[in-house]
Amino acid sequence: MVTLVSFLGKGQHNSGYRDTDYIFDDGDVYAHQKYIGLALQKKLEADKVILLGTSSSMWDVFLEAGSDALEEQWFSLSDAVKTSSVTEELLQPFEQYLQQQLNAQVRCILIPFARTTQEQIEILSVLANALSEHEDIILDVTHGFRHLPMLSLVAARFLKVLKFVHVQHIYYGALDMTSAEGTPVLKLDGLLNLLDWIDALGKFDKDGDYGEFSELLIKEGLTLSDVEQLKQAAFYERTSNSSKAREKLSTLFAKLEQINTPIFNLFKTQLMKRLTWFKAANRGLREQQLAQEYFSRRDYLRAVIYAMEGMISQYLYEQKQDENDFSIRKDAQNKLKNKDSFRKLTYLRNALAHGVKPEDRQNDILASLGDEQKMQQSLRDRFKHLLK
Known part of the structure; x- marks a missing residue:
């Protein structure tokens, strides 16, 4: 199961979000979209959609295309948006409507404004409660307050550690980069990879296990056989067999030196420095x-x-x-x-x-x-x- 987690922002009461054509990196274009979450759901076909917004987010603009049967509820919701008093009870009638429209499970969840540490922690808690262990999620950080993308990165690492949640992608519709062709949709997955490298270096410095780099190095071009040598080197070193550990590292070191990718180059010096003990003279x-x-x-x-x-x-x-x-x-x-x-x-x-x-x-x-x-x-x- 894949879950799309999308933030809903405040926007302008008169016009809502700006209409634009969202362009994905594979060339797909979703024209005349006001809310990127809808375009992402159409493209990714997530099984579940979690919409996060504050009591003043543009819930009414997002839901204004609801059925006539919800007209009275919509007016109540619109009035609440104007006074920053949206409640979960007001949102509940629209969840079923959205489930039919998006062909997915839908949850509309209110979050605080993240103005204080307590409110920021509360958002993390809300996300953790809304997700199951080992769930695969996709984060959309396009809308919402400008500080929420930073909180989303923290959430990604928090959920990975707390509930083993795997964040597959982070998307951002870059409205400030809109051109005549449309608005590019950026993938920010590289930021998650950077955090993984930082975590791996920290863990290695703590316990000396080269295996922490295995999956990361596969992404940068090493083979399964290569990283198996790295794991074996870690095993031999940690069982006091420095000769065998050196043998494995000396074979692998040349391959590491040949890797030339942006992320690896950022961490290359630090990683190689941690492996150079095997080059000592005897x-x-x-x-x-x-x-x-x-x-x-x-x-x-x-x-x-x-x-x-x-x-x-x-x-x-x-x-x-x-x-x-x-x-x-x-x-x-x-x-x-x-x-x-x-x-x-x-x-x-x-x-x-x-x-x-x-x-x-x-x-x-x-x-x-x-x-x-x-x-x-x-x-x-x-x-x-x-x-x-």
């Missing part, structure tokens, strides 16, 4: 870089694990030994236990992994487990030697 430096990355995300256990593994790998690299051989790494770990910085990381790793108190003599570690600022300072002290 495994030890790569793991130590990951330790710093996870420390910045406050993922302290994984940061400590990568710091320890990075010290082992760097030691083997300097000794010209195989840094990927398990038994050799085990021997190196035993040798590094005599090193104070490694030994303290071991105590901290055990305390974080097992949830038990460290040995009594490690009072500084015990203190760091009870206070995040002390934990961060403790790790900064232990990470000073990394990447040197």
Whole structure:
């Protein structure tokens, strides 16, 4: 089921909305339209239409073509529009008429003027109550007050998170761009895509999961096979297998560099910056870089694990030994236990992994487990030697 959500504005009482020819990006023209919602419904054939307007919106102009049987109700509605006193009871008789005209379920819903934060929140609440979970919707932000399109963008993200609603498109009939040919209808879907990229970057910075970019990168030209490599890289990195993660990222990195689309170019530098750890000269430096990355995300256990593994790998690299051989790494770990910085990381790793108190003599570690600022300072002290 697809639902069209359209705002109804105030307009001029004498003439209502301006008559215009709406031109869509595929060349379709809907001539002599005053209200774009009708043109959108004809074109998109939505199963449900939700009309949102205030107590002073031009409900009477929108409904003036109603049947003769509703003439008395129409006069009452028109008077209420003039005095900004439209009620849902006055709108109710026209819902059935519109359902017949549009061949769709129709709801006429009153909303506040969005003058205050409380009223803006109320509009979001009204929308959430009017929609079902996982519903597909199309937003029309042409009419209504000029600040409502901004609120509509917030609504799109709010509904996605709260009710898993999918906004397929956002339409805007650009009357201020009207020419002799007509009025262009703009698709603002790119704004939703921008918000998705911003969300993905924020989520990645929080937990380091490359998979957040999968669907976005498919839109920019990568294949399902490509993004599967990205997901695998995330899995290997988050299971402390930096070598396998590097292998997947190195294959994919060249393909990312070749993408040249407006949206990707906007975020390219930031995304590539977050992936460059795999280019470090050896495994030890790569793991130590990951330790710093996870420390910045406050993922302290994984940061400590990568710091320890990075010290082992760097030691083997300097000794010209195989840094990927398990038994050799085990021997190196035993040798590094005599090193104070490694030994303290071991105590901290055990305390974080097992949830038990460290040995009594490690009072500084015990203190760091009870206070995040002390934990961060403790790790900064232990990470000073990394990447040197």
